[in-house]
Every structure is written in C-alpha cells, then in structure tokens.
Amino acid sequence: MGLPLNLAMTPAEMFSAKALPEKIAWMACHFSPYGEGLTNIPDLLPAGSMLILNDRMPCQGHSPDLAAHQLNDAVSRLDCESVLLDFQRPPDAESEAMAEAIVRALSCPAAVPVHYAEKLGCPVFLPPAPLHVPLEEYLRQYQKQEIWLEAALCQETIRVTASGTAYSPQLPPDGLAGGHYDDILCCRYLTKIAPDEVRFTLFDTLQTLSRKLEQAQTLGAVRAVGLYQQLG
Numbered sequence: 001m002g003l004p005l006n007l008a009m010t011p012a013e014m015f016s017a018k019a020l021p022e023k024i025a026w027m028a029c030h031f032s033p034y035g036e037g038l039t040n041i042p043d044l045l046p047a048g049s050m051l052i053l054n055d056r057m058p059c060q061g062h063s064p065d066l067a068a069h070q071l072n073d074a075v076s077r078l079d080c081e082s083v084l085l086d087f088q089r090p091p092d093a094e095s096e097a098m099a100e101a102i103v104r105a106l107s108c109p110a111a112v113p114v115h116y117a118e119k120l121g122c123p124v125f126l127p128p129a130p131l132h133v134p135l136e137e138y139l140r141q142y143q144k145q146e147i148w149l150e151a152a153l154c155q156e157t158i159r160v161t162a163s164g165t166a167y168s169p170q171l172p173p174d175g176l177a178g179g180h181y182d183d184i185l186c187c188r189y190l191t192k193i194a195p196d197e198v199r200f201t202l203f204d205t206l207q208t209l210s211r212k213l214e215q216a217q218t219l220g221a222v223r224a225v226g227l228y229q230q231l232g
Contacts, residue, residue, distance in 0.1 A: 003217040006050045007228040025050035036063040038070045047079040054086040064101030083110040111148040131156040131202040139219045151226035158200040176203045186212045
C-alpha cells in the first residue's frame with residue numbers, strides 16, 4: 001500500500017471534475033472576516049476526506065472554542081478522516097492558542113506546521129524537502145512525530161562560482177523534462193557550464209515525486225497532501 005495522498009481541491013475544482021480523486025482535501029475553511037467563527041465549511045464531502053483550515057484570514061480576534069466546535073461538528077457530520085491546519089502566518093500567542101484548542105477538541109487526527117507541532121505533540125505537516133537535501137536527512141529530526149508531507153513538484157537552481165554556492169528555489173516550476181536522474185536526491189537535473197559558473201537545475205517530475213513519496217513512507221511519513229491543480 002502506497003503513502004496515502006490527499007489532493008487539495010477548491011469547490012470549483014470539485015464541481016468541474018469528471019471524477020474525484022480517491023482521497024481529497026477541502027481547500028479550504030477560513031476564519032470569518034465578519035465574526036468569531038469559521039466560514040466556507042462544506043455542506044457535503046465524500047466520506048474519509050480531509051478538511052483544511054488555513055489562515056488566509058488571520059485568526060486574531062476569533063474564539064478558539066467556537067472554531068474548535070465548528071470544525072469538530074463538520075468532521076462528525078461529513079465523516080472526515082483528518083484535518084490539516086495550514087497556518088502559514090508567523091505564530092503568536094493567539095494562533096498558538098487557536099491551534100491547541102482545535103487539535104485537542106477534534107475526534108480525528110490533525111496536523112500542524114512544524115512551529116506548532118513541537119508544543120502540541122501532534123502530527124507535523126512539513127513542506128517538501130529542498131531538492132539538494134536527501135529526504136532521509138530532511139525527515140530525520142522529525143522521526144519522533146507522525147509526519148504528514150506536502151507533495152509538490154519543485155525546482156531549484158544551484159550556482160557554483162568562485163565566491164561560493166547559491167541555492168535558489170523556483171516557484172512555480174517550469175515543468176522541465178529530460179536531464180539526468182539522481183537516485184540519492186530522487187530528482188532529475190540539468191547541467192550548464194559557463195566561464196564564470198556551473199549551474200545545476202534540479203527538478204521533480206510526477207515519476208520522481210512518486211518515488212519520493214514511496215521513500216518517505218519507508219522513513220516514517222504516514223500521509224501526503226498535494227494540490228489537485230498540480231498533481232491531479
């Protein structure tokens with residue numbers, strides 16, 4: 001059995017899809033701009049789906065108890081399997097209290113970004129490993145926690161010059177193909193040699209990402225979450 005992959009879909013993507021993926025994630029619930037609770041909670045989802053709550057709208061001024069109650073009610077009503085708190089803003093006392101209230105109240109597993117997970121002792125949601133870092137090395141420090149890994153097609157440029165080495169991730173990726181495959185980094189790469197530098201372009205394909213997720217499972221990851229618009 002492969003690593004479970006939830007594909008995050010917007011309501012519009014779900015409505016227009018000819019067939020839904022085996023495992024989906026609702027993208028996303030938000031903190032309401034008009035009150036203390038949540039908004040954009042779905043009315044219907046396939047059983048076993050994931051709910052995502054992000055902080056596109058900041059949580060400051062919202063009630064942790066109300067948000068936790070609303071999410072737990074949605075989990076029970078929709079028969080959701082899991083919840084992802086995709087909090088990308090810098091953490092503060094209010095966001096930490098919000099994450100703790102939700103994680104403690106939920107009847108299903110919930111993952112949070114690394115800057116929240118250590119205090120809460122819950123699953124940690126990790127961004128993709130930098131392409132120049134072996135996955136085993138990247139995940140090693142999180143082995144004591146349940147790991148949920150972001151699945152994404154990444155690209156990175158490494159420039160080697162007389163003054164040193166510079167690493168530059170590129171978002172969004174160019175959709176490159178060809179090149180050579182590196183088994184340790186589990187990605188492909190292109191090389192360009194110029195008079196004043198050597199440039200390596202590392203990139204993922206669907207095939208290398210699939211291998212990377214297989215490797216992640218052997219290293220302790222239990223779930224992956226990716227964007228439908230990129231991987232679907």
